[in-house]
Amino acid sequence: MTDTSSSNADRVVLDAVGVALSALPPDARVAIGFSGGLDSSVLLDAAVRVAGAARVVALHVHHGLSSHADEWLAHCETSARACGAAFAAERVDMSRTSGVSVEAAARDARYRALDRRCDEHGVASLWLAQHADDQAETVLLQLLRGAGLAGLAAMGSDYRAPGATVPRSRPLLRVLRAQLEQYATGRGLRWIDDESNDDTRYARNALRHDVMPTLAVRFPGFRDAFARTAAHAASAQRLLDELARLDLREVAVDANVAELAREHADISTDAKASPAASEAAAEALRRDALLALDDERASNLLRYWMRSLGMPAASAARLADALRQLRELGDDHAMRVDHAGQALRCYRGVVYWEAGDSAEPADETALQPRAPSELRWRGQMVWHLPQWRGSFVFAPAPAEDREAIDVRVLEVAPLVACSRKGGERMRRAPGDLSRTLKNLFQRRGIPAWRRDVPLLYAGERLLFVPELGLNADALEGVSKDQPDEARGAAAAWVRIEWRPDLTLA
Template sequence: MLLEHLQHQLGDRRRVCVALSGGLDSSVLLHALVRLRDSVLPDLQLRAMHVNHGLSTHAVSWTASCEAQCQLWQVQFIPLAVKVDAREGGIEAAARKARYRALTENLLADETLFTAQHLNDQCETFLLALKRGSGPAGLSAMSAETSICGHPVIRPLLSLQRKQLEEYARANQLVWIEDDSNQDTRFDRNFLRLDVLPMLYQRWPHFAAATARSASLCAEQELLLDELLQEALDNLIDLQGSLSIEGLENLSAARRFALIRRWLASLGASMPSREQLQRIWDEVALSREDAEPQLRLGSHNIRRYRQRLYWLAPMQSLKDTVIAWQGQEVLDLPASLGQLSLTSAGQNGLTLRKPRVDEMLTVRFHASGEVNKVGRDRSRSIKKLWQELNVPPWDRERIPLIFYNEQLIAAAGLFITREALTSGPQEATWSLFWNTESR
């Protein structure tokens, strides 16, 4: 029965990678796929990835056990190691994020990731979302098919109960790893699995199936809302992925928050709570006009500029960075900002005079005071100039600035100052070009 079920789940997919923990569930999944490959689908290509989270003293032996199992079953084995930062939403959530990040980064272009969550896992996920006060999106729990970072992810065992997997394992004399941390009820999922759900299953044997139906209904409602709101969302998002605040102002709170959630989901953000949504609107969108508000959401920040909301990754501060440039043709910039090049005058880029004998050329990312921009009849403060050039606050210290000694000469890709002009036709010039494609 399990083989037929998996064959149906596979469809025409023939390149599959199994997330192999070595536990009961993933061992059953991989064994069943191996049987399918050996008996029915000879063109099925299997790989297995095992993630070492570095959280157990047994982690190395678990990796070795998984590798030995894959060798026995003639499955290519890929061991992966990650670092888990408990500050990312707690140890459980951080481990899950690190695991999926490692898995998706190592998938092949046409490969599908198979994971081994089952019906009882779905019940636990639903109750954890209920505990957090989640809405329909969170209560949708896990979907049987999804995608992460553009890679398809299938959970083929999601309709099967753990006891069915146990029966299969016993019938096929499988050996699997028992993670000792699964007995630690300090973790919410273990508390549910060990202390709460056994009583619920005893009272209501079909409780897991009932919660799965509720999760499915919530998912249907979310899908319907996605369809109804997509056109409005498309009109609110620009080519940079930012969201219009003005387009949200006259909407009901329910519709506004639903649109913000879908905007964040389209960017790959984790779903905010109702409190976080309210803070995004009150503290970021509606903050005073001259403020530069930001709110941390997971690993990113929500920021506002020119009546639009942006979801941005944390950026390395370059305010105090000073790079001495000896005039070589190409200079690699820090923080993946690309390259600067100096070429013969007249080519693409900004034309400026070469430094004089007593001038040192440096690249910086911060300037202050007044700036005499070429093309203006008077100086302007650098802050006003950034505003005129529509440069958002978070980019103002990521634009390479050319200095001769302590004098600002040019902002790469944007402008030169009067001090960049030659004093006569005999003075040598060159062209400055910022190659951002190498970022």
């Protein structure tokens, strides 16, 4: 005799998976985020039944947080092979910054690994196994945290995360956990029970074990009510996002980010990749235009802007602090709000994020001060600096070379080579934001051991930094667009290069 509850659960799960599959092209491949637990085991089994094994790949992430992690990896591979699906796994490093919970660090590492594997296997969508009980827990958890609408919107059934290469889907979001258990029992599935799910020190587990059972008795329809709340919040959030998009067009700095990204390496890759960065100058905002908005509207814009750059949401207190500092700003350089490894700065009326926060030790502390050297430049081609084991080379160059410099800049004052002291700033091109050298090194991915370089000054002005290039601020007043007669008949141009001794032949 067929178990009615089991057959009903079977139909509910397969219908949910069929709806998700119908949104994809006929031969599209799907990836399952496969932990080996009940939820993902049901999703994998149902996906293979509906789509066929050839269209499904199971992706497992090995966090190494549990002593059973190796056993779970073996179980997942065996289960995937048994149902005919392809399988891939990745081990991730769980090193994390202070102030980030284990749960958050594991989640971020897991999704980055899943995105990489999706690229490798050419899938059209990444399917995640969250269900209706997970959604209810998320809504309640966000309420207890005092989250805004974006938090109350909880989990969407279909979405594309910032930086993700494929869309993500949650086919089981309207299916109850009890129905998943009935499906798994009816299908004879075996799954992993993660012991950490019973640890009520974690907020979500405390809700799951201590609060949800009581709600189910007193308010049997609470899951549907919470789902409606999430839907209403998501609808309201879409309206706020549309308002923020309109405000961003008025507040963003007037510049073509895509063009700057091609021309200058110090434009952040996050800004280039974000949806907003495809519009003009979503990398930076005008301070005066931002502060012309009321607090609520300015905070809404900041939230949207940060999300478009792939940054996690900031608390209301942190946004309020940012707006307070912007209003009280005297010295631009004093403006700083740290968040998620970035620092919100303001310079010459432009508000922007730069890499690195005050929790990081400045890389200048690891540098060894060296004795400065001075040179009166009279056309020398090589200036050897033994204390840095390298040389500045002044090579003749055509004026149209972007890195060429008029020799008059070198002749007007003594050249000085000295160590970094920390806090030095430069602009790579006219119109660029002024950034600290540390920030520019970080943006270019220059490792710390290659940052111990001599800074080249012309008098008091920083002129050139190895690994970064010329400082546009030092070249003001000397334009390559001037006619020859304005520049003088004897005008000449050179390109400055830094060459370590081993490469100087």
